[in-house]
Amino acid sequence: MVSLALELERQLATKQDLIVPPGLAVRLNEGARLFLSPGVSVLVNGPLQIRGTRLRPVFIRAAEKDKPFGTVAVKGDGTFACALRGLQISGGSEARINGLYHSAMLSIHQADVVMDQCIIGGSQAEDALNIKNGRATLRDCVFEDGHADLVDLDFVQGEVSGCTFRNGRTDSNGDGLDVSGSQVLVRDCRFIKLLDK
Numbered sequence: 001m002v003s004l005a006l007e008l009e010r011q012l013a014t015k016q017d018l019i020v021p022p023g024l025a026v027r028l029n030e031g032a033r034l035f036l037s038p039g040v041s042v043l044v045n046g047p048l049q050i051r052g053t054r055l056r057p058v059f060i061r062a063a064e065k066d067k068p069f070g071t072v073a074v075k076g077d078g079t080f081a082c083a084l085r086g087l088q089i090s091g092g093s094e095a096r097i098n099g100l101y102h103s104a105m106l107s108i109h110q111a112d113v114v115m116d117q118c119i120i121g122g123s124q125a126e127d128a129l130n131i132k133n134g135r136a137t138l139r140d141c142v143f144e145d146g147h148a149d150l151v152d153l154d155f156v157q158g159e160v161s162g163c164t165f166r167n168g169r170t171d172s173n174g175d176g177l178d179v180s181g182s183q184v185l186v187r188d189c190r191f192i193k194l195l196d197k
Helices: none
Strands: 010-012 018-020 026-029 035-038 041-045 049-053 059-062 072-075 083-086 087-089 095-097 098-104 104-109 112-116 119-121 127-139 142-146 149-161 164-166 178-181 183-187 190-192
Touching: 072 087, 098 104, 142 149
Parallel strands: 010 035, 018 041, 026 049, 035 059, 041 072, 049 083, 059 087, 072 104, 083 112, 087 119, 104 127, 112 127, 119 142, 127 149, 142 164, 149 178, 149 183, 164 190
Antiparallel strands: 095 098
């Protein structure tokens, strides 16, 4: 597989959907900033690597306040994994790209995922994070202030540990962790102010 690293070391604003062709990897290094215009989505058809740190996270944000971007999505084929560390993403929604519906601000289909020390919040989507058909390990992450569900795992095998799920919105009736057709070990997690499960 050919791999292409897209290094984003400075602030970047995009005005149209970015669709990365199959076989290419995308890497965001520590300190990267990605600002997406209203309704704009990013679709990666290969591995997504986020390499943020506690001191220098990777930020993905809406370019305009109160105008959500679409989704940051990965469409896999079951042959690769995504590693997301130190990501802070907020201000997104959902989108249909190339005929496939992505119900979350951060949507990963048919790829294994390891997430560590990420903060996923401020979603305007059905889900803040949705993972479908793969293995998932979520460690020491915070999921907060979603419009509906914070995390939705569909047909996933994996583990969720040391994570916090919290909602401060009075208009949200979403789940903290919604699991469908999955086998997931959940341990040492906190669930705060959630009106549904």
